[in-house]
Amino acid sequence: MAKELKALKEYLEDARKRKYALGGFCFWNYAYGMSIAQVAQKLNLPMLYIIGDAEVKFFGGEKNAVAAARTVAENVDVPVILHADHFRDFESIKRAIDAGFRSVMIDASSYPFEENVERTAAVVEYAHRAGVSVEGELGRIAGCEQKLSVDEAEAMQTDPDEAAMFVEQTGVDILALSIGTVHGEYRFPPHINIPRLQKISSRVQIPLVMHGGSGTPEDKVAEAVQYGITKLNLATDLVKIVGKATADVQQQEQFRYSVANLYAKAYEDLAKYAEHKMRLLADNIL
Numbered sequence: 001m002a003k004e005l006k007a008l009k010e011y012l013e014d015a016r017k018r019k020y021a022l023g024g025f026c027f028w029n030y031a032y033g034m035s036i037a038q039v040a041q042k043l044n045l046p047m048l049y050i051i052g053d054a055e056v057k058f059f060g061g062e063k064n065a066v067a068a069a070r071t072v073a074e075n076v077d078v079p080v081i082l083h084a085d086h087f088r089d090f091e092s093i094k095r096a097i098d099a100g101f102r103s104v105m106i107d108a109s110s111y112p113f114e115e116n117v118e119r120t121a122a123v124v125e126y127a128h129r130a131g132v133s134v135e136g137e138l139g140r141i142a143g144c145e146q147k148l149s150v151d152e153a154e155a156m157q158t159d160p161d162e163a164a165m166f167v168e169q170t171g172v173d174i175l176a177l178s179i180g181t182v183h184g185e186y187r188f189p190p191h192i193n194i195p196r197l198q199k200i201s202s203r204v205q206i207p208l209v210m211h212g213g214s215g216t217p218e219d220k221v222a223e224a225v226q227y228g229i230t231k232l233n234l235a236t237d238l239v240k241i242v243g244k245a246t247a248d249v250q251q252q253e254q255f256r257y258s259v260a261n262l263y264a265k266a267y268e269d270l271a272k273y274a275e276h277k278m279r280l281l282a283d284n285i286l
């Protein structure tokens with residue numbers, strides 16, 4: 001019997017209570033996913049995958065992504081969570097839940113506050129009937145391609161009063177914040193706004209999430225975990241590791257093409273990276 005995927009809420013609530021965080025590792029392929037799951041197993045931590053629209057396409061649809069994550073779950077003894085990342089509308093979320101996702105993010109953060117509330121609350125109502133956890137987002141997370149001044153960057157960040165209202169009005173389980181991280185690779189040194197996080201954290205009791213974990217200074221990450229961050233999304237770093245490892249091995253003089261020769265180093269490097277991040281985030285309980 002296939003082991004079921006788990007809902008995210010209870011794991012992040014425990015993380016908030018005990019001041020640790022889980023990495024949300026981008027899932028786009030069974031074998032890479034499995035090399036990270038073996039690390040979670042070794043450290044006895046839940047395996048949390050995040051998957052966006054583009055990666056769902058690589059699997060050939062939501063059902064195949066769910067099947068791949070369930071296969072991981074059959075091969076490890078720790079809980080496996082597959083979390084839909086940045087799904088933008090009700091229809092795509094409904095499709096994911098109907099396909100077996102137990103955890104979703106509705107990102108309506110590009111809409112004005114009222115409309116974000118409305119769209120998020122509609123997802124919460126549908127998801128909660130199916131026992132599915134919901135992450136919402138308030139504040140805009142910049143993309144690496146955007147060059148913003150410090151004032152512009154700050155204006156996009158999550159407002160603490162709005163955050164409290166948003167949680168109350170939507171009934172969302174988990175909240176993604178904008179506090180200075182960006183999606184993709186940093187082109188300039190990031191300023192993580194810890195005082196803002198502290199304010200939000202004192203008003204919002206649910207688990208908080210930081211996107212754009214790749215390249216974010218580790219001392220700031222560790223500090224953020226002390227103030228309620230319970231999930232750090234990691235995607236860009238993983239893709240870079242695979243890209244670099246497969247390119248490097250081909251430069252070796254003795255290199256001959258085979259699946260093992262081309263990919264073994266990538267699996268190994270991913271596992272090393274995952275272990276480093278998991279230990280950093282869950283330092284308090286390991």
Ligand SMILES: [Zn+2]
Nearest residue numbers: 183211212233
């Ligand atoms: Zn994100």
